[in-house]
Amino acid sequence: MALALVALNGITQGMIYVLIAMGLTLVFSIMHIINFAHGELYMLGAFALWLLYSEFHINYLLALIVSIVLLFILGLIMERFFFRPVRAGGLFPSFIVAVGLVLCLQNLALIAFSGRDKGVPTAIPGIMNIYGVPYPYEKLTIVLGSAALIAGLFFFVQRVRMGKAMRAVAQDPDAAVLQGISINQTSALCLGIGAALAAAAAGLVTPILFINPYMGGGMLMKAFIIIILGGMGSIPGAVIGGLFLGLMEGYGTYFFGAVEALIISFGIIMLVLIVRPTGLMGQVFR
Amino acid sequence: MISIKKSLTRPLSLLLVLVIIVLLIPLVTQDKYYLHILIIMAIFILLTASLRLIFLTGQPSLGHSAFMAIGAYTSAVLAINLGLSFWLALIAAGVTAGIAAALIGIPILRLKGIYFFLVTFAFVELVRMAFNTFWRDVLGGPWGKYNIPGPGRISIPGLFTVNLGDRIPFYYLTVVLVLISLIILYRIERSRMGLVFKAIGGTDDLAEHVGIHLMGYKVFAFAIGCFFAGIAGSVYAHYHGVITPPDFGWVESNYIIFYMIVGGVGSFAGPVLGASVLTFARTFFSAFPYYTGLTFGILLIAVMMFMPEGLVGGWARLSSLAAKLLALSRRQSKGEIT
Numbered sequence: 001m002a003l004a005l006v007a008l009n010g011i012t013q014g015m016i017y018v019l020i021a022m023g024l025t026l027v028f029s030i031m032h033i034i035n036f037a038h039g040e041l042y043m044l045g046a047f048a049l050w051l052l053y054s055e056f057h058i059n060y061l062l063a064l065i066v067s068i069v070l071l072f073i074l075g076l077i078m079e080r081f082f083f084r085p086v087r088a089g090g091l092f093p094s095f096i097v098a099v100g101l102v103l104c105l106q107n108l109a110l111i112a113f114s115g116r117d118k119g120v121p122t123a124i125p126g127i128m129n130i131y132g133v134p135y136p137y138e139k140l141t142i143v144l145g146s147a148a149l150i151a152g153l154f155f156f157v158q159r160v161r162m163g164k165a166m167r168a169v170a171q172d173p174d175a176a177v178l179q180g181i182s183i184n185q186t187s188a189l190c191l192g193i194g195a196a197l198a199a200a201a202a203g204l205v206t207p208i209l210f211i212n213p214y215m216g217g218g219m220l221m222k223a224f225i226i227i228i229l230g231g232m233g234s235i236p237g238a239v240i241g242g243l244f245l246g247l248m249e250g251y252g253t254y255f256f257g258a259v260e261a262l263i264i265s266f267g268i269i270m271l272v273l274i275v276r277p278t279g280l281m282g283q284v285f286r
Numbered sequence: 287m288i289s290i291k292k293s294l295t296r297p298l299s300l301l302l303v304l305v306i307i308v309l310l311i312p313l314v315t316q317d318k319y320y321l322h323i324l325i326i327m328a329i330f331i332l333l334t335a336s337l338r339l340i341f342l343t344g345q346p347s348l349g350h351s352a353f354m355a356i357g358a359y360t361s362a363v364l365a366i367n368l369g370l371s372f373w374l375a376l377i378a379a380g381v382t383a384g385i386a387a388a389l390i391g392i393p394i395l396r397l398k399g400i401y402f403f404l405v406t407f408a409f410v411e412l413v414r415m416a417f418n419t420f421w422r423d424v425l426g427g428p429w430g431k432y433n434i435p436g437p438g439r440i441s442i443p444g445l446f447t448v449n450l451g452d453r454i455p456f457y458y459l460t461v462v463l464v465l466i467s468l469i470i471l472y473r474i475e476r477s478r479m480g481l482v483f484k485a486i487g488g489t490d491d492l493a494e495h496v497g498i499h500l501m502g503y504k505v506f507a508f509a510i511g512c513f514f515a516g517i518a519g520s521v522y523a524h525y526h527g528v529i530t531p532p533d534f535g536w537v538e539s540n541y542i543i544f545y546m547i548v549g550g551v552g553s554f555a556g557p558v559l560g561a562s563v564l565t566f567a568r569t570f571f572s573a574f575p576y577y578t579g580l581t582f583g584i585l586l587i588a589v590m591m592f593m594p595e596g597l598v599g600g601w602a603r604l605s606s607l608a609a610k611l612l613a614l615s616r617r618q619s620k621g622e623i624t
Binding site: 034082085086089091092093096097099100101102103104105106107108110111221224228232259260262263266267269270273274277 | 346393394396397399400401403404405407408409411412415416418419540543544547576577579580582583584585586587589590591594
């Protein structure tokens with residue numbers, strides 16, 4: 001029974017990881033940069049929700065939607081003013097800019113909100129019973145909400161014009177330009193969507209967590225683990241990787257302890273990078 | 287990424303003057319705080335310059351802190367648990383870091399670019415967590431190693447006795463160590479082997495076609511760079527007297543890369559300059575942690591957008607601009623142009 005509980009919690013946590021990893025892998029496949037500032041986007045999403053829901057007492061769902069929109073806009077701004085000017089330089093300038101952004105955003109949050117933990121009241125109280133295992137409705141919301149967003153992203157990428165444009169840019173930027181696709185617009189949209197996904201993840205998970213300005217860094221590391229495992233640039237890979245990490249962390253912590261589980265995770269990704277750098281599903285953007 | 291530009295060649299005399307100034311500083315100020323900043327600067331100059339060697343071969347390593355940690359812990363454990371002298375511990379620290387680098391380098395140096403970057407990221411965090419969790423009776427776990435002894439006394443019988451643990455003698459010790467290391471690194475970079483490193487960093491396929499054994503040179507460069515990281519770690523450990531796992535992580539590795547990039551990767555002097563300026567700023571403003579971080583972030587973004595060659599590049603551009611303006615004003619005064 002305890003193992004079933006671990007599995008349920010692992011899947012719940014895994015879904016959150018998937019949302020964050022999807023945003024990161026999306027940005028990598030289209031913009032060919034690793035957005036080190038992604039963790040801070042997650043953190044800002046959490047604080048946006050906290051502000052709206054806990055401080056201004058706005059309805060939870062509304063607060064969630066508004067914080068997603070806000071972070072989407074922030075993603076657009078980030079691409080336009082920080083990543084686009086250095087796009088030509090390749091990997092390194094964007095890395096430096098991203099970490100510069102991390103320093104700025106994290107310290108701004110620290111100045112504005114202080115480093116103390118903050119909590120948000122539960123949005124959906126109550127616990128349900130799954131074959132004898134207690135499972136809060138809040139966590140069910142996380143799983144359902146994440147699943148909806150994942151499905152939404154798949155649909156967007158497969159059927160919607162802008163989404164297909166993003167796939168085209170990921171596969172072959174030059175050919176995409178020849179087809180009349182604007183790399184600028186696509187990149188901006190891509191980062192916006194990534195930020196929105198991070199905000200969604202944060203908004204969903206904040207009611208069951210404490211938040212502070214440092215939460216971005218840890219999440220970023222987990223996101224790296226996932227996209228390396230699943231394959232950078234692959235959305236299905238992010239899904240598999242996220243769920244895998246969630247479950248592995250759950251069982252790892254249960255059997256060995258939290259830090260040991262993390263060490264094992266890092267060891268695994270080192271091995272994956274050495275043996276099969278493209279991860280499980282490679283760089284194919286599906 | 288590392289362009290094969292001409293290194294900024296300073297006249298030897300200017301360099302000599304700088305060295306003399308550095309050596310004479312304790313005559314001007316005996317203030318412990320300023321000497322402290324300078325010692326920290328020296329340690330990070332060594333870290334940054336040694337990282338540059340690794341970057342020259344085209345391997346962007348985020349793992350430098352891990353080898354600093356290996357050096358620091360090796361030195362601390364040998365000094366405390368085995369009672370070895372500082373000098374032995376220092377050498378052992380460097381050698382251990384170098385060997386560890388060679389061993390880990392063999393599997394990971396096959397990777398390039400972003401993959402190498404990520405694997406070193408994983409490695410440095412793994413090392414930090416390992417030092418935090420395992421062999422706590424020797425490594426000290428989250429509490430780290432404390433009461434690390436200083437270098438101790440040296441004496442020339444009949445003349446004088448100097449306790450190297452004191453601030454001023456330790457300053458000289460650090461300066462001399464770092465100077466010697468910098469000279470070694472510079473000579474390596476200017477040697478034929480350095481040319482090979484740059485060739486590998488520039489286009490490794492072509493280098494291989496010319497008959498250069500990539501892995502051998504890459505591992506060697508990695509090992510040498512990390513050797514000096516270990517040395518720096520040992521000096522750091524014996525200076526502070528306390529080392530804890532949070533001192534070494536990907537964040538610290540990041541900072542070393544920043545110092546290098548802000549200083550300018552194109553030349554040997556760049557990392558030295560970058561490390562000096564930024565560690566000075568960082569230590570000086572450490573009283574305002576949040577605002578320091580914010581300023582650093584803004585600085586990084588600004589440098590990347592407006593001065594990607596770093597301070598050294600910016601200086602070169604500034605001086606060439608000044609020369610042009612001077613020539614222009616000369617022509618104007620001669621009446622050639624209005």
